[in-house]
Amino acid sequence: MTTDTPLERTNSIEQVRYPCSIAAMQSVAAIPRAIPITHCGPGCADKQFVNTAMYNAWQGAGYGGGAVVPSTNASEREVVFGGVDRLRELIAASQKVLDADLFVVLTGCIPDLVGDDVAAVVREFQGAETPVAFAETGGFRGNNFTGHEIVAKAIIDQIVAPHDGPRQPGLVNVWSLLPYHNPFWRGDLAEIKRLLEGAGLTVNILFGHHSAGLAEWRRIPEAQFNLVLSPWLGLDIARHLERRTGQPFLHVPLLPIGAKASAELIRAVVAFAGLDPAPAEAFIAAEESLYYKYLEDFTTFYAEYWWGLPARFAVLADSTYALALTSFLVNQLGLIPALQIVTDNPPEEHRPGIEAAFAAIADDVAVPVVFEEDSHRIHQAVRATDFGHKPPILFGTTWERDLAKGMRSPIVEVTFPTTYEVVLSRAYVGYRGALTLLEKIYSTIVSASA
Template sequence: MAKILDKQRYKCALAAMQTVQAIDRALPILHSGPGCAQKLSDGTGSSGYFSPNIFPCTSINEKDVVFGGVKKLNSTIENSLKVIDADLYVVLTGCIPEIVGDDSEEVVTRFEDADKPVVYAPTAGFKGNNYKGHEQVVDAIIDQYLKKSDKKEEGLVNIWADVPYQDLFWLGNLREIEKLISELGLKPNTIFGYNRGIMNIDKIPEAQFNLLVSPWVGLSNVKKLEKKFGTPFLHYKTLPIGATETSKFLREVGKFAGVSEIKVESVIKEHEDYYYYLIARYADLFLENRVINKQFSVVADAQYTLAITKFLVNDLGLLPATQFITDDTPKVYHDAIREEFENLNFGIKAEVLFETDGYKIHNNIKEHDYHGYPLVLGGYYEKELTEELKGNFLNISWPFQDRVVMDTSYAGYSGSIKLIEDIYTVAVSRFN
């Protein structure tokens, strides 16, 4: 029976071009029908180097379906290498070439000896959403570009977190995690964002260990890195937001990396002192405020739903209603993630639903008793619903229509202060 998916929160796997354009001076080359890069024009910014509207694309049509589009792909790649100045060229295939069986991989291997590296990722839209596509692009870089290295740099940590451009706060979050890691005395290495392109990718095999800060996206990548380069990895499931989680994060990373406990505790103390100073200043607002909601629901991908639930319960004392994870998480990870939701302070357990259909999510929210007005943190689809229920709404996940964010972060100590500001701004502007 055909199913209709209402209000999906992700894009097709070909949107992994977002991951490519997050790498400084990397260029996606598309082997797909015309117009596939249009989905990148949604207000979360572009690479600043090359516009999605002019990504090299084979724009295949019926003739290429019947006679094969391999020749066109070959000339597109060849000419892109001549005309466009980039450090890394990533060939991504869309639905049509994958269905008709164009051997794109073979075409890409013809460019093995080109001046610049050309890699290939099979990101057909029907294979999954862009969370999977993101993993595939990283896999392609690991498999096809990285070479083994005997050199190991002490203290160098590769950080894998967030899905660029799918998450509005990706740049700020990555920088914040880097900052925290470097305060521990380690050397962070990320490949997405400003000034971190191919030179950082080259350093990946030399790291002491890989740090994965995510519930599930990227797990297959770090496992692959462990297999290929022997680099161990630490999988920290929650994006640290707020003092409780960030201190826990620093302690765990410090222990794994062998940083002295005294150093870790001194870093934590310095941050926590300032963090609680800010909280204490606003104690009246938090405790006396009658307009802040009692129960909340988060409608976002696994990363934010988990991180924000933990923050709101452990740090702000709100109670969780049902939480929704909308990124079509593979079933193998469901149990592990569910367990994290039951691991909150004061024995509180949050119920989590892995649901991609917006209609079902909205019905669930409408039918739930929030003991007052609901606090909903989700995508723009939830705004109208929350207004109907006279609740408070904050747009933190895709789609983003009423916010412009450049490098703000919600992670760490300072990011959580920003999140508190945003939530309470919505709450106090209620009666204005």
């Protein structure tokens, strides 16, 4: 990034790129047959659902999510007198009416500020037919990335029983993408599970349609190890499990897109698990053979350069996708990274590790990264960047559409909010996802050139 003057600093965040921590209700909704119960002000739950799951790729409500999740809709009365009675009634009614395997109570700002003893209320339902956990997720505690980790640890501590027996060799718990916030989480997690199973592992994927739901969560302590597949999200969960159960964890910061990263992930996990590498190598060989056949078909278009393809790119996304996309575009396509902005406001202690991962993108390419969450400043940075004589391709959000139009740049929406995409099972991860991503990138470029 090149600019002669410092970027203007404001006291507010313009065009936010994440909701508050109670949006982790969507992490609960991502567990099959789990239902969130929100103890918060009227409208809070509806806004989190609409922002995270509707205007963000129109993902839908799932089994237990949506705008009609049980909520106390706390009012002035609950502020003055407390809301525990209302919460107790709501949990009891939910147990009676709703068919679920797990309920998780999430608190908003009002009960967290007035000091409602939610833990005491939830303990009253310990013997209920459907288990109930609770998580304190008032908005001042952080964003939905923070809330996601709070919720996961709450379920583990309150619902998952300790395991004193031997661990199952080759069983792995995966902690990776943030459900719903990442529009492609369903397809990506399915592909991650496929890759790991192809390598000979048994996988607790924990979220999405390929998870066994609560039964899978109960097996968490039986796993040989935990896999954290992101620059930082899930690390706190894995460390918590290490302290609680003694489970080791493997941290792989790079979400794999394409053949190179996928093979590196598989080999790292197989080595960590101590598995026979032969089945994994056979799987890699079969996947790469098919992958490169498709790429061979693609090379005619790519080599001819008919459409004046962009040589430089900018990624404005959460840390997981920003790192993964940059690595794929540099190493697979040979594009030049001009600007990389991480937008998920990762905790300060994780930022040096993220910077180091970007610095090691390729043997001869080190990519500086900017941490910024305010769209006004992000757009200032894009406008101040020298992209050369040709408009770059932007990987960002709906907030960048007008910016891209003014720059005559093609744009691919890859993270929250993604309003102009409808996503069901699409994946950009792994071997299959990389081919889909290539189709999306160059279809966008060709369309913009028409």
